[in-house]
Amino acid sequence: MERLLDIAEVSDRSGVSPSGLRYYEKRKLIVAVARNGLRRQYEPAVLQELALINLAKSAGYSLDEIGSVLRRPGATVIPRDALVEKAGSLEEQAKRLVNLAKMLRHVADCPYEDHFECSRFRKLLIVATKVTNG
Known part of the structure; x- marks a missing residue:
């Protein structure tokens, strides 16, 4: 023992x-x-x-x-289908976070005082809205 x-x-x-x-x-x-x-x-x-x-x-x-x-009886069995689904979800979340980080960097470095005057910022907003709303 x-x-x-x-x-x-x-x-x-x-x-x-x-x-x-x-x-x-x-x-x-x-x-x-x-x-x-x-x-x-x-x-x-x-x-x-x-x-x-x-x-x-x-x-x-x-x-x-x-x-x-x-708590399953016997050996711990991790449902593989659920893992594949979770991995896909995490990959999508990672993409959203990368895009968000890019947007934040652009906002921080943008030469425009009013960010809404910046065409790239407006494009990033559209992309960010599509990514977060599915």
Whole structure:
């Protein structure tokens, strides 16, 4: 049997605060398997679960969505179709952010005092409106 990890060690190794670990436990995303006095103890595999939670949060998944994957009986199976859809969504978001950054740079560097006098600025507004409104 592998050595159990104390909540402080899990926190140090995962970067998740002890209060965050307790919150994830309350949300049933992770499980403490024992206690050493008042201190929670975890299986070493919890570090992989926390890495998955962090990755999924970074990708924009909610804790409820993450929990639906982690709480499945047996092995953790991540729905591939949903990942493809999420990846496409993130790529579209990245394009919007790149266009927004270009627009902000132009506004910052535009020689016109009144930006609406600048034909490039007006074109960027049209593009930005199309991108944000779909």
